[in-house]
Amino acid sequence: MAPVTLITALPTFITPEEHRNAVASTPASFSDIPPVLRHKEESVSVTLDPPVPGLTAEDYASGTLYVIESVLVFMSTTGRGFQVEYPSITLHAISRAESGPSIYCQLDEIIAAEEDAGPEEDFASNMKELSIVPANASALEPIFESLSLCASLHPDPASLSDDMEDAFLDADEAGLEIFDGDENEEFSEVGRVRSDFISNNRYAPY
Numbered sequence: 001m002a003p004v005t006l007i008t009a010l011p012t013f014i015t016p017e018e019h020r021n022a023v024a025s026t027p028a029s030f031s032d033i034p035p036v037l038r039h040k041e042e043s044v045s046v047t048l049d050p051p052v053p054g055l056t057a058e059d060y061a062s063g064t065l066y067v068i069e070s071v072l073v074f075m076s077t078t079g080r081g082f083q084v085e086y087p088s089i090t091l092h093a094i095s096r097a098e099s100g101p102s103i104y105c106q107l108d109e110i111i112a113a114e115e116d117a118g119p120e121e122d123f124a125s126n127m128k129e130l131s132i133v134p135a136n137a138s139a140l141e142p143i144f145e146s147l148s149l150c151a152s153l154h155p156d157p158a159s160l161s162d163d164m165e166d167a168f169l170d171a172d173e174a175g176l177e178i179f180d181g182d183e184n185e186e187f188s189e190v191g192r193v194r195s196d197f198i199s200n201n202r203y204a205p206y
Contacts, residue, residue, distance in 0.1 A: 002109055002126075003084060003085070003088035003107035003108065003109045003126070003128055004048065004052050004082050004083075004084055004088075004107065004128065005082060005083050005084075005085075006052065006054050006055065006080065006081075006082050007073070007075070007080075007081050007082060007083050008079060008080055008081070010066065010073060010075060011035075011068065011070065011071060011073065011083065012034045012035075013034055013035050013036065013037040013066070013068045013069075013070070014033070014034045014035075014036060014037065015036070015037055016036055016037075016038075019033065019036045035068050035069040035070035035071075036068070036069045037066060037067070037068050037069075038067045038068065038069060038146040038149055038150055039065070039066075039067040039142055039143055039145075039146035039147075040064065040065070040066055040067075041064065041065040041067075041134050041136075041139050041143055042064045043062065043064075043134065043135035043136070044062070044063055044064060044065045044074065044132060044133065044134050044135070045060060045061055045062055045063075045133045045135075046060050046063070046065075046074050046130065046131060046132050046133065047060060047129075047130070047131045047133075048060070048082075048128055048129070048130055049128065049129045050128060052082060052128075054080075055076075055080060055082065056078075058076075058078055059076040059078050059080050059081070060076070061076075061077075062076065062077050063075050063076035063077055063078075063081060065132060065134070065143065067143065067146040067147055067150055068150070069150050069153055071083040071084060071085055071086070072084040072086065072089070072147065072150070074132075084105075084107060084130070085154075086150055086151045086153070086154035087154050087156060088107045088108060088109060089105050089106070089107060089147075089151055090106050090107070090108040091104075091105065091106040092104065092105045092106075092144070092147055092148070092151065093144075094140050094141070094144050095131070100133060101133075101137050101140055102131045102132055102133045102140075103131070103132040103133075103140060103143055103144060103147065104129070104130075104131055105129070105130040105131075105132070106127060106128075106129060106130075107127065107128040107129070107130055108126070108127050108128075109126040109127075
């Protein structure tokens, strides 16, 4: 799947309060509960490099960002927009470049190469760069936290087991300290979600 999908309507989502009410009502299937909107930011501009065919400079100029648990969405004031699947986001960070503060993301699509390619050419990468610029610079931190939280719910299933095994095997050799919650350390919301996932408590209410 391409890292960026064009849309003209928002995907289904609910607010955290609606999610709490839905869980409290004991639905027939929790999987039927729509994904939660973790952050909404109006007056946002974006850039995509390389650009996506079908979107114009006007589409990128102003819109609303929706950080939903299922996908990251930008909906322009023109009525056109795009969504990004979280596994496609290989890097996200707060950038404070001279051009102005933003959320910087690398979007990556792995494409199978030709059958006769060599062992080191089995996959090709189709990378895009996404910059998210809110009019209110103070929104960078909550956008980043929400993006990190949602991304943590979508680990790469192919590499998760290997990464977890390597992390435990290499911790002592690397001299890493294992967090055990002592000495009044505090988890951020992102940290709690990552911890919940590792403990297989992904759906535990916060």
